[in-house]
Amino acid sequence: MYPYISHTPDDEQKMLEAIGVSSIDELFEDIPDEVAFKREFKLDKAKSELEVRSYMTELSKKNCSLDDLTCFLGAGAYDHYIPSIVDHIISRSEFYTSYTPYQPEISQGTLQYLFEYQTLICNLTGMDVSNASLYDGGTAIAEAALMSTSVTRKEEIIISKTVRPEARRILKTYAHIQGLKVIEVDMKDGVTDLEQLDSLVSDNTSSVIIQSPNFFGIIEDIEETARITHKAKRALLITSVDPISLGILRRPGDLGADIVVGEAQGMGIPLSFGGPYLGFIAARQSHVRKLPGRIVGETIDLDGKRSYVLTLSAREQHIRREKATSNICSNQGLNTLAATVYMVTMGKEGLREVAEQSTKKAHYALKKLTQSGKYKPLFNQPFFKEFALTSDLDPELISSKLRDADIIGGYDLGQDYPQYKNAVLYAVTEKRTKAEIDKLSSVLEGI
Amino acid sequence: MxxxxxxxxEISKPGRKAYRLPPLDVEDMDLEEHIPEKFLSKEELNFPEVNEVDVIRHYTNLSDKxxxxxxxxYPLGSCTMKYNPKINEDMARLSGFANVHPLQREDCIQGSLQLLYELDKALCEIAGMDRMTLQPAAGAHGELTGLMLIKAYHEKRGDTKRDKIIVPDSAHGTNPATASMAGYKAVEVKSTDDGIVDVEDLKKVIGDGDDIAGLMLTNPNTLGLFEKHIVEMAELIHDAGGLLYYDGANANAIMGHARPGDMGFDVVHFNIHKTFSTPHGGGGPGAGxxxxxxxxxxxxxxxxxxxxGERYFLDYDYPNSIGKVKDFYGHFGILVRAYTYILTMGRDGLKKASEMAVLNANYLLSQLKDDYYLPIDTIYKHEFVLGGLKGEQLEVRTLDIAKRLLDFGFHPPTVYFPLIIREALMIEPTETESKETLDEFAKAMKQIAEEARRDPEILKEAPHDTIVRRPDEVRAARNPVLKYEG
Structure with a gap:
């Protein structure tokens, strides 16, 4: 017997009789002999919970957990504080063992938190409408780009080189299959070269994509970028943002962005070796019918009671099939709940405090780390919680010396930007303490 | 409640807080000194002000709904709502998995890499394939990745005129949507009256074949029937120069009995949140x-x-790679759960799971076919499709049956899909349900059939006993209210 299967031999017998067959194998007789699998899987036999737990724990211990090390690594995934309450709420099985809310009568819990999430994302970004989530920040950029080509019926996408390199790679993969053209704008002292952007924007442009704070942590001029983008007929500005930064920075929706996307991992979702995270997308009212993915709307039921349903599904694959706005089916449901609980738990003050503390600690770290002159700032630009330092030292050497001191060091920028060989990108969140930053500084000085 | x-x-009250951070321990500074004023927000965010007890009560009350x-x-056809083992949740939350940054040094992530390596091998063995990418986020994302691979294959051969993907008329909506998203034209192949792909029609659709990039197929298909001509179909597609894509949404039917790789498929995706027991999470995250x-x-x-040797590493050295489809390495936390499940079930348990899933489906069918119309009377795999009530009781629709089931405390089956069956009720019980549960469900279904004969109004007005009743979807779509405006 297996813990998750309840059939006794007697059950099996009775059920086979009711069906009118004599054996389990008879139920598989429709599988042609030439494709029937006749051996056993080359896998271990079933294991007990204790054995599985012990093996998995052993594997997990071959990793270095951030519970044991101090993390100054970011580059798209961040070690922010997660209130205990988040995991308790998402661990309620009524939430995590439910399906997509196709039956609204018994899914009001899911539908309502998605509605709250959409509201919070709109308020956070300054946009009119949000969907119920996308896979992650990287694919959200790609989905937004595809959406812009559908809105404008133009096939050229312009993206800044200060956008996270991995997100740009994903965009190129998506664009390739649809035959769309992706043009990259160069950068100048760590920010998008707006003069060059100005010369690239044309009537063929469907969208311009920037990230702010950008990959180097630097705050981009969204307002000026919007002005340049909108010189082209119908072109849309897509802005990817770190939602935590909106605790102190102006909202892209107030600065002229047409679509706002981003990665919400920092809002209550564990690092978990890269996923699952949470992509968000918010847009102007006029483009709501071009949004990909699920959207929840308010309505009333037979008795006039306020209730929530999945809506505008005429955009989606299960109705529109080959004419859908995207093939997306599942979303990030439970992580949406985590981010919702995070946003309401932190509230307006909390998000501001997280953003402020991250900024202040990052600025303290920059000052401390560059004091002796051994490490120099790569750029001199206003930044949020990440900054790049350059030195004569090989980033691998720095990383391994820090590792010896139980510190996860920054991201080696030379991997993506050959011109920045020997530059390392450090992230400082509100979780880091002065003592940890001072220790980072002293280890770096000792290398 | x-x-x-x-x-x-609506429960916000100015001044309430649900969090506390340690006081700032570095020297304070004026943000304006370091960040130009034009970038800084002067307004407060419009977020609710609540305390921790408010938050817990609020969401606990929502969970009750x-x-x-x-x-x-939860017999949702094609969704494989099997039990989500609790140990899976615990393993994904182990500190050494949950609290690891994806860009840490290779010597700090050996456990994650080993897990991904072993999961790749295990899934390949189950699927009969040679290599897996664990990157795709979901089934639909796997489909998209799969078609990108098919496109890359044709492109490398300079074979760029292939612009069509064949999809059966019984296919999941994601199949044609994916084909479009991948820049292909989806062309439909018909099913026979027996519910499987019409091989003669397939030949017609293929034609001379030089514009066919591939075929997307679920096997068993969405009717729960094994496509027994799969070998011939594979030959037809391959002879035409196309490739075969296996939509693994229904893989829970065949573990240990058949493998997509042995059937001739070139590309396969698994829905980890179906076959491998990871939670659906109210819509995600899954993995594909x-x-x-x-x-x-x-x-x-x-x-x-x-x-x-003993060292695991990330290999980027694939010059012909389609590139990246997702951030980092995929939904690692979900993959941890799946690997936990595979270890728990083992080679014997996975096979047993499929056998009991098929037994449950056919048993439940045997209990329902006296009262419900069964368009195709045969042995099914893990799911089956009914066409509403038996006889000409046209006033009672499948939607009414589904809504009435809510009053009996059951989640309804998938309804009105596949599109080729009128008034479809697609039922997939999965292996983790007991005979007693199936009997209870059958009893409710029989009672509903009886009510349809005697008092159809009960069904028309169902559900009677839920928190809300048939929310007005037309109104929601006509006048979209997509956020709270106060």
């Missing part, structure tokens, strides 16, 4: 690993995990 109907914004798999039977045969390995998204 069933009647609790507040939004979190939800029906989960732990609440009861994609497996390929040797001739497509060079195109897989990077990185792949390789092993060199």
């Amino acid at each position: 069933r009647d609790y109907d507040k939004l979190i914004f 939800n029906y989960g798999l732990d609440t009861g039977f 690993p994609v497996g390929v045969k040797e001739h497509l390995v060079e195109f897989l998204p990077t990185p792949l995990v390789e092993k060199d």
Whole structure:
């Protein structure tokens, strides 16, 4: 017997009789002999919970957990504080063992938190409408780009080189299959070269994509970028943002962005070796019918009671099939709940405090780390919680010396930007303490 | 607390807080000194102000309005709502998995890499494929990745005129949507009256074949029937120069009895949140690993995990790779759960799971076919499709049956899909349901059939006993209210 299967031999017998067959194998007789699998899987036999737990724990211990090390690594995934309450709420099985809310009568819990999430994302970004989530920040950029080509019926996408390199790679993969053209704008002292952007924007442009704070942590001029983008007929500005930064920075929706996307991992979702995270997308009212993915709307039921349903599904694959706005089916449901609980738990003050503390600690770290002159700032630009330092030292050497001191060091920028060989990108969140930053500084000085 | 109907914004009170951070321990500074004023926000965010107890009560009350798999039977066809083992949740939350940054040094992530490497091998063995990418986020994302691989294969051969993907008329909506998204034209192949792909029609659709990039197929298909002509179909597609894509949504039917790789498929995806027991989470996150045969390995998204002696490493050295399809390495936390499940079930348990899933489906069918119309009377795999009530009781629709089931405490089956069956009720019980649960469900279904004969109004007005009743979807779509405006 297996813990998750309840059939006794007697059950099996009775059920086979009711069906009118004599054996389990008879139920598989429709599988042609030439494709029937006749051996056993080359896998271990079933294991007990204790054995599985012990093996998995052993594997997990071959990793270095951030519970044991101090993390100054970011580059798209961040070690922010997660209130205990988040995991308790998402661990309620009524939430995590439910399906997509196709039956609204018994899914009001899911539908309502998605509605709250959409509201919070709109308020956070300054946009009119949000969907119920996308896979992650990287694919959200790609989905937004595809959406812009559908809105404008133009096939050229312009993206800044200060956008996270991995997100740009994903965009190129998506664009390739649809035959769309992706043009990259160069950068100048760590920010998008707006003069060059100005010369690239044309009537063929469907969208311009920037990230702010950008990959180097630097705050981009969204307002000026919007002005340049909108010189082209119908072109849309897509802005990817770190939602935590909106605790102190102006909202892209107030600065002229047409679509706002981003990665919400920092809002209550564990690092978990890269996923699952949470992509968000918010847009102007006029483009709501071009949004990909699920959207929840308010309505009333037979008795006039306020209730929530999945809506505008005429955009989606299960109705529109080959004419859908995207093939997306599942979303990030439970992580949406985590981010919702995070946003309401932190509230307006909390998000501001997280953003402020991250900024202040990052600025303290920059000052401390560059004091002796051994490490120099790569750029001199206003930044949020990440900054790049350059030195004569090989980033691998720095990383391994820090590792010896139980510190996860920054991201080696030379991997993506050959011109920045020997530059390392450090992230400082509100979780880091002065003592940890001072220790980072002293280890770096000792290398 | 069933009647609790507040939004979190409606319980906000100025001044309340649900968090506390340690005081700032570095020297304070004026943000304006370092960040130009034009970038800084002067307004407060419009977020609710609540305390921690408010938050817990609010969301606990919301959870009470939800029906989960732990609440009861969830026979959604093609969704494989099997039990989500609790140890899976614990393993994903182990500190060494949950608190690891994806860009840590290779010597700090050996455990994650080993897990991904071993999961790749295990899934390949189950699927009969040569290599997996674990990057795709979900089934639909796996489909998209799969078609990208197919496209890359044709492109490398300079075979660029292939612009069509064949999809059966019984296919999941994601199949044609994916084909479009991948820049292909979806062309439909018909099903026979027996519910499987019409091979003669397939030949017609293929024609001379030089514009066919591939075929997407679920096997068993969405009717729950095994496509027994699969070998011939594979030959037809391959002879035409196309490739075969296996939509793994229904893989729970065949573990240990048949493998997509042995049927001739070149590309396969699994829905980890179906076959491998990870939770659906109210819509996600899932995972959709994609497996390929040797001739497509060079195109897989990077990185792949390789092993060199005792050391595992991320290999980016695939010059013909389609590139990246997702941030980092996929939904690692979901993959941890799936691997936990595979270890728990083992080679014997996985096979047993499929056998009991098929037994349950056919048993439940045997209990329902006296009262419900069964368009195709045969042995099914893990699911079956009914066409509403038997006889000409046209006033009672499948939607009414589904809504009435809610009053009996069951989640309804998938309805009105597949599109080729009128008034479809698609039922997939999965292996984790007991005979007693199936009997209870059959009893409810029989009672509903009886009510349809005697008092159809009960069904028309159902559900009677839920927190809300048939929310007005037309109104929601006509005048979209998509956020709280206060």
